Amino acid sequence: MTHSTPELAALSAAIRDVPDFPKPGILFKDITPILNDGALFQQTIDTLTAAAANHMPNKIVGIDARGFIFGAAVADRLGVGFVPMRKKGKLPWQTLSQSYALEYGEAILEVHEDAILPGERVVIVDDLLATGGTAAAAAQLISQLNADLASFIFLIELEALQGRDLLGETTITSLLRY
Ligand SMILES: O=P(O)(O)OC[C@H]1O[C@H](OP(=O)(O)OP(=O)(O)O)[C@H](O)[C@@H]1O
Numbered sequence: 001m002t003h004s005t006p007e008l009a010a011l012s013a014a015i016r017d018v019p020d021f022p023k024p025g026i027l028f029k030d031i032t033p034i035l036n037d038g039a040l041f042q043q044t045i046d047t048l049t050a051a052a053a054n055h056m057p058n059k060i061v062g063i064d065a066r067g068f069i070f071g072a073a074v075a076d077r078l079g080v081g082f083v084p085m086r087k088k089g090k091l092p093w094q095t096l097s098q099s100y101a102l103e104y105g106e107a108i109l110e111v112h113e114d115a116i117l118p119g120e121r122v123v124i125v126d127d128l129l130a131t132g133g134t135a136a137a138a139a140q141l142i143s144q145l146n147a148d149l150a151s152f153i154f155l156i157e158l159e160a161l162q163g164r165d166l167l168g169e170t171t172i173t174s175l176l177r178y
């Protein structure tokens with residue numbers, strides 16, 4: 001797949017395709033080479049931050065675990081709070097829960113019930129949109145907290161899996177589409 005700028009092409013070139021991980025038939029996109037390269041990581045956070053800033057969020061939500069890496073860096077750049085949505089059993093305070101299916105399994109996502117206030121503007125940042133199950137579960141939790149989901153922002157979108165069809169009318173930005 002071609003990408004629109006030399007910067008995005010460089011990010012795309014760094015991502016490793018790993019066949020049959022974690023299950024037969026899955027082509028896994030390994031983003032760790034981007035993290036390993038200071039210039040590429042910085043450029044990724046620059047671009048994700050610019051996309052998030054357009055929506056003037058009060059909070060950035062990051063999804064366990066790769067979403068934490070990108071979401072926390074974006075929140076720091078914007079000077080807004082970061083909200084971790086974690087897999088079941090990891091958060092210590094009162095939580096809301098949502099079960100979901102993802103490309104290679106099922107899980108339960110949780111958020112602290114006081115982490116996002118009613119009416120706050122929230123942007124979800126994650127590394128990858130595949131089937132959309134994870135992002136849809138995160139959106140459900142934001143809705144249960146009566147907050148305003150302004151946008152989804154992904155580094156990678158696997159278009160063939162049509163994940164955006166699960167995400168309703170909310171704006172979606174993905175930097176690299178395959
Ligand atoms: O669109 P979907 O089909 O729901 O898949 C996308 C999700 O899958 C990966 O997370 P994973 O649950 O593998 O957790 P990890 O970040 O701990 O690897 C990825 O980071 C997304 O959150």
Ligand SMILES: Nc1ncnc2[nH]cnc12
Nearest residue numbers: 027028029030103128130
């Ligand atoms: N194909 C894939 N590669 C990396 N992360 C994923 N999360 C869900 N599907 C994935």
